[in-house]
Amino acid sequence: MKVTTEKLPKSLIALQIEIDRDQFERSLNQASRRLSQKFPIQGFRPGKAPRFIIERTFGREALIEEATEELINTGYRKAIKQENIEVVGPPNLDKIHSLEPFVFTVHVPVPPTVTLPDYRSIHVPLAVEPITDEMVEAALEQIREKHLTLQELDEPRPAQQGDQVQVRLKTVVEGEEEEEVEEQTEEVTDDSEAKAETEAETDQTDDEEKGDEVESEGSEETLPLEPNRLIPELYEGLIGTGVGEKKTIVAVLPDDHHEESLRGKEITFYVEVLDIKRRIVPVWEELPALESFNGTFEEFRAHVRENLENQERKRAEQEQLNAYIEQLVEQTTFDIPDVMIRDVAHSMLHEQEQQFARYGISLDQVLQYRGVTHDQAVDELIPEAEKQVKVTLALSEVIKQEGITVGEEEIEAEIQTILESYDEKQRPQVESTLRGQLRSSVANVVLDKKLRTRLSAIASGNSTDTSDSSPAAPDAEGATDVTNADEPVSRLSNEA
Numbered sequence: 001m002k003v004t005t006e007k008l009p010k011s012l013i014a015l016q017i018e019i020d021r022d023q024f025e026r027s028l029n030q031a032s033r034r035l036s037q038k039f040p041i042q043g044f045r046p047g048k049a050p051r052f053i054i055e056r057t058f059g060r061e062a063l064i065e066e067a068t069e070e071l072i073n074t075g076y077r078k079a080i081k082q083e084n085i086e087v088v089g090p091p092n093l094d095k096i097h098s099l100e101p102f103v104f105t106v107h108v109p110v111p112p113t114v115t116l117p118d119y120r121s122i123h124v125p126l127a128v129e130p131i132t133d134e135m136v137e138a139a140l141e142q143i144r145e146k147h148l149t150l151q152e153l154d155e156p157r158p159a160q161q162g163d164q165v166q167v168r169l170k171t172v173v174e175g176e177e178e179e180e181v182e183e184q185t186e187e188v189t190d191d192s193e194a195k196a197e198t199e200a201e202t203d204q205t206d207d208e209e210k211g212d213e214v215e216s217e218g219s220e221e222t223l224p225l226e227p228n229r230l231i232p233e234l235y236e237g238l239i240g241t242g243v244g245e246k247k248t249i250v251a252v253l254p255d256d257h258h259e260e261s262l263r264g265k266e267i268t269f270y271v272e273v274l275d276i277k278r279r280i281v282p283v284w285e286e287l288p289a290l291e292s293f294n295g296t297f298e299e300f301r302a303h304v305r306e307n308l309e310n311q312e313r314k315r316a317e318q319e320q321l322n323a324y325i326e327q328l329v330e331q332t333t334f335d336i337p338d339v340m341i342r343d344v345a346h347s348m349l350h351e352q353e354q355q356f357a358r359y360g361i362s363l364d365q366v367l368q369y370r371g372v373t374h375d376q377a378v379d380e381l382i383p384e385a386e387k388q389v390k391v392t393l394a395l396s397e398v399i400k401q402e403g404i405t406v407g408e409e410e411i412e413a414e415i416q417t418i419l420e421s422y423d424e425k426q427r428p429q430v431e432s433t434l435r436g437q438l439r440s441s442v443a444n445v446v447l448d449k450k451l452r453t454r455l456s457a458i459a460s461g462n463s464t465d466t467s468d469s470s471p472a473a474p475d476a477e478g479a480t481d482v483t484n485a486d487e488p489v490s491r492l493s494n495e496a
Helices: 021-038 051-058 060-082 133-146 232-238 284-290 297-331 338-357 363-370 374-380 382-402 408-419 427-435 439-460 487-495
Strands: 002-008 012-018 092-098 103-109 113-115 149-152 163-173 180-184 199-203 219-224 246-252 266-280 333-335
Touching (some): 021 060, 051 060, 113 382, 133 284, 133 297, 297 382, 297 439, 333 382, 338 363, 363 374, 408 439, 427 439
Antiparallel strands (some): 002 012, 012 103, 092 103, 113 333, 163 266, 180 199, 246 266
16 A cells, blocks of 8 residues: 655644555445445345446446545555554545545644753742741731631620621722722731731712712621721721711722722722621730640741741742743744644533532533533633643653653652541551552652752752753663653643
């Protein structure tokens, strides 16, 4: 069989296949028997009429047409085996050039090609922000808020600092045209203390509606009466109010307000006080015990600072990694078959289907609500799927070039680390699962960690060149080849 190959864009290969004469005749014979079964010939049992009778009755072209599907399928299977072609998706018939000899062309998707840039020259600084005393105090305040209790008032009284008020709140922002606007009623202090922001729905109203009445459309909100938790005008306006009281409070947001679009704008609050409760928060010295911390309050403060520093470093490292991956993908040359990207988009849609199912909603219901077909929904996910595929391919290629492998000892160590997070009674069952069906997932976790460490070193310009070292072979003693695993790079791509 004669086969001619041509490389096409998007990881396609054009196979021009010419069926040899013997195969062509065998296929015509089989087609003749099928036609004889479909259309019995008088004097012959079904499927028993000679080929020349069938050919004379229906014509040679009809016989070839009946044989066409088999000729193409058989020729295609033999061609990819003969040419040793790895296929990643179904072929697509391009054209039939001639019937005798039978020559046709199919386009076949093959594995993508990835050409990395000089990825070791891509550097991204690690920007770790310092933890200030104000940030520590704000974190301690948040922890204390977790342990607050609310107490009904012994007798009615006006609201005062430290109370918690339940209000019906409606806001109008200067120049706002939308019917509904959501705006946060709390504001960050000048010291950048943590904000416990409360959202309030807002509607545009006519001038005559701006009075002391609070419209029924206003939302019920819970507001802590603390000077650093609310916009100053709102805080001051609520101090001294009683249950059932309605009030209109006007504020001008400062030029450094966290919501840039609202800076310098006038905002009007229409408030009706529904309830007042006393907030009882623990004293600072009680926090260590409440948080099951063995130590003094000052030691607990140091512990909180250390946690904040660790969180900030993790955030900075993730941002560095994301920026590095983004530059890596931008500078990498890809040749990817469309079918691979579409398959990922299809998988993404059905991951969403599983999420909908948790709430008793079917994918068909979601598609019907959105007014799109299944294929249209897949098409919408193509851009994100393409990004995910590119990240996965680029990082997989880095793994190969860096020679990153996972050893059996590393897998065992990771299993032990995971088991430590479980109660002793649960560990035997968990350990059995980790060593069995989830062993490859554990290997991927280890690979993920090693890849992150290597990429962070490369991004910081601190890596040691391994280009002269030979990557560990798949069957190297004590090593597991997981360079084709997509779980770790998938996690990185989702965070990128």
